[in-house]
Amino acid sequence: MTRAEKTEVVNYLTGEFGSVAAVVICDYNGLGVADLEELRGMARQSDAKVQVVKNTLANIALANAEMSGVELKDMNIFIWSDDVIGAAKVAADFAKKNEKLSIKAGYLDKEPADKAKIEAFAKLPGRNELLGMLAATWMAPLTNFTIGLDALRKKREEEA
Template sequence: MTRDKKSDLINTLSESFKESSGIVVSEFKGLSVKKLEELRKSAKDLDVKVQVVKNTLASLALKNAGIDGFVLKDTNIFIWGEQLNVTKVAAKFAENNDLFNIKSAHIDGEICGVEKVVALSKMPSRDELIAMLLQVWNAPIQNFTIGLNALKEKKEQTA
């Protein structure tokens, strides 16, 4: 890779890391290409980016983005985007693949461990919360119509 391509990659990653609210660094050594494609597909569905980046280039990009505290060793894959989606993608994939290990994450402006990533992955997303709220709002109306229907059937039977 030429020096210009490296600097372009660093600039692109820096901007992307600045815009994202969650970054997860994971180890993927030993995973097949097919498994990595599954990870990329599940990430794409949730608008999350996944990329393998050399540690030196990633360190420079993170530093340019104002993110400090990551210890980058061995082979790493970076997953970034909206924090709940990132944690859901990483935790679900780690749960199904023994060779994929979450090392650390940058969420809410701080470096955190695997425990926080797993805890955040279990939280409902915005769309799930809206669906729950709509169910709660719909329940009284639904129960009222069921009651009216039962009353109507009872009146028809007595008539």
């Protein structure tokens, strides 16, 4: 990789890491090409991005994006997204399917996070699920009111 290519990768990653809510760092030692493509497909569905990056380049990009506190060792693959829960879910769900991928650490809202914290975020309901719960909660009084009105109508019809 030439110096210009390295600079281009660092600039791209700095921009990406600086504008996202979550970066999950995983060990992918032993994953094949088909497995990596499956991971990328899962990430696309969750609007997340996946890339294997050399540790030196990733350290520079993370430092430029004002993220520090995680030491990069061995082979790493980075999963990042604007949705904290989405990135954590992609990593955790794929790690459940394939034991060769393991979550190491990451950054959630630019703060260092360990494996336990990332897995805890992965267990939370996603954005769409939370919006559905909120809509159901808002609709409950209206639903109960219409059920009550219908019961009152039926009662009046029986009395008549």
